[in-house]
Amino acid sequence: MAVGARSGHDEPEDRPESERSAEVTPDRAESDGDSPDGGGRAPGKPRSFWKELPLLIGIALILALLIKTFLVQAFSIPSDSMQNTLQRGDRVLVDKLTPWFGSEPQRGEVVVFHDPGGWLVDGESTPQPNLAQKFLSFIGLMPSAEEKDLIKRVIAVGGDTVECRKNGPVVVNGKALDEQSFIYPGNTPCNDEPFGPITVPQGRIWVMGDHRQNSLDSRYHQELPGQGTVSTDEVVGRAIVVAWPINRWATLPVPSTFDQPGLNAAMGMAPGALGVAGALPLVLWRRRRLTAGRTAG
Template sequence: MAVGARSGHDEPEDRPEQDGPSGVTSDETNGDGDSPDGAGTAPRNARSFWKELPLLIGIALILALLIKTFLVQAFSIPSDSMQDTLQRGDRVLVDKLTPWFGSEPERGEVVVFHDPGGWLMDGESTPEPNIAQKFLSFIGLMPSAEEKDLIKRVIAIGGDTVECKRNGPVTVNGKALDEKSFIYPGNTPCNDEPFGPIKVPEGRIWVMGDHRQNSLDSRYHQELPGQGTVSTDEVVGRAIVVAWPINRWATLPVPSTFDQPGLNAAMGLAPGALGVAGALPLVLWRRRRLTGGRTAG
C-alpha cells in the first residue's frame, strides 16, 4: 500500500491526529509539550549536555591542533634582537599555510625558523616551560614554548649577493637598502660586524635582526655549515601580525625598500635576456628554412 493512501473505509474526520513521531496524542500533552504530570524533558537534556561535553572538548582540541599545525601558530618573542619592530614578550601570529603550497620566504619578511644548529648557544635562549605550558603549546593555545626557534628579517634569498661594508648600507645585488624604517634607532646597518660579498645558495636565506647591534644573526654564524645562511626547510612561517599585548597590535608588512626596481636584476632579468638572446638565432634559422631562404621584396 502506498504511503499516505486511505483504506477502503473512510475514518471519522474527528479522529485525533498524532503529534510528532512520539505517538503522543494532542489531548495527552499540555500547551508547552510537557506531559500532564509535569515531568518535562529538561533533566534528560541536561544529562545529554554533560555526556556530549567531553566530545565537544575533544573536537575543539583537535581543531586547535590542526590550526596550529597547518594554519597559524603563536610565538613569543624572547629577546630584543628585533626591536623596535618587535619587543621582548610580544606574541606574534605566524602563517604556516603558505609554505605548504611551496611558497618560499621573500626579502623583507619577518620569519620564524628552527635553530639551524649552534645559533641559540650564543645567547638567544628560550625559557624552560612547565607541563601545562608544554600541553597548551602543543595544541596551539599558547605560544611555542619548547621548540628552539628564532625570529629575524629576511635580507637576501637564494641567488642573491649580499654585502655590507663598514659605515655603508646593506646591499643586495648591488642595490643599497634604505633600512631607516625598521632598524633600531641609532643603530648602523653593520658596523659591529661588516660582511661580504656573500652569494646566498639556492634554497637558503640570509637573515638579520632589526636591532643590529643586539642581534646574533647570519653575520655571526659564517663559520657554521651554511656559512650563516638558513635553509628554507627550517623556516616555520612568516610572522604576519603582533597579536599581544593589545596596545601593540600591528601587522608586519614588507618594507618598501625591498620592492625597489632592479633588486631582482641579478637573478631574474639577466637569465631572461640571455634566454631570448640564445633563442633568437634558432628562430631566425627555422624561419629561413621554412621560407626556403626567400626574403621579402
C-alpha cells in the first residue's frame, strides 16, 4: 500500500531523467516568476515623461486632425456681412459631421461654404497666414486661415421660389419672412439689390448675409454659373455656436420665421406626407390580399 500511495504523488523511478526534467521545468519557472523574493526578473523602469511626450503629442495631433476633418472645425469671421449675428473676428464652430450622413442645409441656418467661383474677387477675403498658422489650421487647432470660405444664412433651398421687391420683404414660396430679429438694424431686406422671382435648382441653396447692405451674397452673383445659388456640395457645414471671444458665446438657432406654416406649400406636400401618400395604396393592397387569403383558407 505504501508503494501505491507513493505512485499517486511521486514520479515513477523507471521514467527517463529527461522526461522528469521536462515536466518539472515549467513549474519551477512559474514559481520563480511569482516569487516575492526576487526570484524572477525585476520589473522594467517606466519610461520618462520626456520619452513619452512625443507619443502623446502625436496622438493629440492625430485626434485633432480627425476632429477637424469629420466632426467640428473652427472658422474666423473675416468681414461684417453677417452683423449683428456675427462680428468680424468672431470664431465659430462648424458642424461637419451631419453632412457626412447626407444632411442638407435648411432654411435659416448659418452655413460655411467654399467659394463657388468668383465670389471673393471683390468681396470677403482671408488674410495670408504664416507657416505656423497654416499648420495649426491644418490640424484644426486654429480657425481656417487660408481656405476661401464664406459664411451666410440659407434663405431658400432646392425647389423654393424666392424674391424680394424694393421696399418689400423677402418672400419664399409666397410667404413673407419676418427678418427683423436677425438682419442688421436699419437695413432693409433688399432695397440695395432687389431680385426675383427665382426658383432655386435642386441640390442648391440661396444665401444672404444678415448685414444686407454690406453683403455680396447670392443677389450679386446671378451672372455666374448657378445664377447666384450655391451647390450643397460646396457647403462645409452649419455654424452652430460662437465660441470666441468668451463674452460673445452664443448658439446660432434657426429663426422662427423659417418655421412658419405653409412655407413648403409651393413645393406641394412635405416629403413625409408624400411618403405616407405613396405608401398608403401599397399597404391597403397588401391588407386586401392577406384578408382574401385568410377567407379562402
